[in-house]
Amino acid sequence: MTTATTLSSAPPSTTLPLATVRGLRVAYGDRPLVLDGVDLDLFPGELVALLGASGSGKSTLMKALTGFAPVNEGSVRVAGYDLTNLRHGQLRGLRASVGQVFQQFNLVGRLSVLTNVLTGALHDAGPVNLVGGFSAAHRRRALELLDRVGIAHKANEQARSLSGGQQQRVAIARALMQQPRIVLADEPVASLDPKMSHAVLDLLHDIARQDGIPVLVSLHVLPLALEHSDRIVGLRHGEMLVSAPTRELDAEKLDVLYADVDGHDDRFDEEGDHRGAALA
Numbered sequence: 289m290t291t292a293t294t295l296s297s298a299p300p301s302t303t304l305p306l307a308t309v310r311g312l313r314v315a316y317g318d319r320p321l322v323l324d325g326v327d328l329d330l331f332p333g334e335l336v337a338l339l340g341a342s343g344s345g346k347s348t349l350m351k352a353l354t355g356f357a358p359v360n361e362g363s364v365r366v367a368g369y370d371l372t373n374l375r376h377g378q379l380r381g382l383r384a385s386v387g388q389v390f391q392q393f394n395l396v397g398r399l400s401v402l403t404n405v406l407t408g409a410l411h412d413a414g415p416v417n418l419v420g421g422f423s424a425a426h427r428r429r430a431l432e433l434l435d436r437v438g439i440a441h442k443a444n445e446q447a448r449s450l451s452g453g454q455q456q457r458v459a460i461a462r463a464l465m466q467q468p469r470i471v472l473a474d475e476p477v478a479s480l481d482p483k484m485s486h487a488v489l490d491l492l493h494d495i496a497r498q499d500g501i502p503v504l505v506s507l508h509v510l511p512l513a514l515e516h517s518d519r520i521v522g523l524r525h526g527e528m529l530v531s532a533p534t535r536e537l538d539a540e541k542l543d544v545l546y547a548d549v550d551g552h553d554d555r556f557d558e559e560g561d562h563r564g565a566a567l568a
């Protein structure tokens with residue numbers, strides 16, 4: 289249990305949330321709880337920054353929203369699916385509804401940029417040959433999305449020939465190819481330089497607003513969260529200690545998330561948030 293005061297205020301919207309988490313407790317096997325009574329709502333059109341020190345449970349929360357983490361207690365509802373009571377075949381539908389973006393982009397490097405984006409449509413394309421097997425409509429949509437993220441001119445190049453920032457744009461286009469009802473981005477800028485980080489977060493924010501979907505982005509750098517999000521939620525040792533509109537927060541108020549946490553403090557370190565960059 290924490291002794292810190294929880295920073296919380298009303299959500300920004302009266303519309304219904306697309307994801308709702310209540311009293312979520314998660315433990316891996318018989319290890320201690322990783323998430324301990326987490327509540328969360330994600331509303332259409334908002335970019336929500338998920339903060340917390342390393343090991344606080346950010347990735348686990350993202351995984352719980354897609355059925356990749358065990359739910360020991362509580363409820364998780366995403367895009368109309370009740371994750372604690374999924375019926376046969378529903379897991380596939382849930383995952384098709386959630387667009388995901390990762391730190392290391394997770395592209396297939398030897399395939400073209402266009403084919404990587406097309407793989408986002410695999411859930412509704414049926415069995416296809418990855419090379420040339422998608423419909424003309426799918427190909428048109430993939431090209432439109434590449435245009436939207438600003439790299440249509442790279443469509444026929446191998447994904448591995450692109451810079452990190454360009455690869456992350458491809459990954460975002462791939463996520464949009466799913467026509468997601470919600471987007472989860474787990475440390476999407478941790479391998480990018482500061483300029484690219486701002487550009488990718490601007491893009492994700494535009495997607496939230498223009499497509500009217502919630503975008504949840506985990507971040508390590510406070511200034512990026514304060515500049516690019518509508519709302520900030522924050523975990524410490526698996527407890528949700530912060531949930532408030534970004535305009536009501538500042539670095540000092542967010543200090544509660546990092547107090548008495550061990551390890552390197554990189555929260556103001558825009559230049560230094562490149563953990564894993566060597567793997568890119």
Ligand SMILES: Nc1ncnc2c1ncn2[C@@H]1O[C@H](COP(=O)(O)OP(=O)(O)OP(=O)(O)O)[C@@H](O)[C@H]1O
Nearest residue numbers: 316317319322340341342343344345346347348349
């Ligand atoms: N599959 C797993 N099995 C066992 N323990 C796990 C597993 N995944 C995560 N953990 C543990 O759960 C805790 C929270 O991990 P998680 O990856 O969710 O934190 P995080 O806030 O995303 O950290 P980081 O910012 O370093 O990515 C850590 O103690 C981690 O070791």
